[in-house]
Amino acid sequence: MHRADDQDTLDLIRAFMSMHVTLVLIGVDIPASGLLQEGSPDPRTGQWRLPASQTAKTHGLEPTQTERRFDLVELDRFRYDSPPQIAAWVQHLAGLEDQLRLLKAKPGMLTDGHMPEYLFDRTKGVVGLLERLIEDGCQEALDTGEECLSEAFLDGIDINVSHAPGRDADAGEIPAVPPVATAVARRRQPKKNSRPRPSTVFDDHGPAAESGG
Known part of the structure; x- marks a missing residue:
């Protein structure tokens, strides 16, 4: 809440609050932003003072008037820790895949094999990073004529969000980008069931094999 644009946004929200409408507003890390906490400038320090957030009610502190007029619904990033979470991630990838128009794209381009896990490692389930990587x-792929996305091809694509206009890194508006090397290293690790079979010299082939020898 240290920018003039932040205060203008808060003033606009307050103006909306006097209207007989229902608003669905979407933002990133709203509790930490202070947007609903009615910040005010401190003339001594020049910094914005923010009252206690709604999460502090357990400590006997009252939320601000603006906070009381909103029901905060938290939608966290995708997770990859359980079958339902993985299914939700794959479903999101399937919806994204349906919107792509690459000439050599095949069904399951983003959802088959280890691609869902690879994309999660590259983005940690953050939708904005996923869209940046795919875009x-x-x-x-269009410029090079590849016309398809694969893990090996995406290894050469860096996720760059530093040039996003109007975002303040100090305010946490630019997410941390996982390093490509982490996803590449995991992809190149041999799977537990993919180890070469040991020597068969001592295999017992049974009576049929002996009679045939």
Whole structure:
């Protein structure tokens, strides 16, 4: 809440609050932003003072008037820790895949094999990072004539959100981007069931094999 634009946004929200309408507003890390906490400038320090958030009610502190007029619904990033969470992630990838128009794209391009896990490792379930990676990947696939996305192809695509206009890194508006090397290293690790079979010299082939020898 240290920018003039932040205060303008808060003033606009307050104006909406006097209207007989229902608003669904979407933002990132609203509790930490202070947007609903009615910040005010401190003339001594020049910084914005924010009262206790609604989560502090357990400590006997009252929420602000603005907070009381909103029901905060938290939608966290995707997770990859349980079958339902994985299914939700794959379903989201399937919806994204349906919107892609690459000439050599095949069904399951983003959802088959280890691609869902690879994309999660690259983005940690953050939708904005996923869209940035897929969008830049598609642009590169068009420019090079690849016309398809694969893990090996996406290895060469860096997720760059530093140039996003109007975002303040100090305010946490630019998410941390996982390093490509982490996803590549995991992809190159041999799977538990993919180890080569040991020597068969001492295999017992049974009576049928002995009679045939």
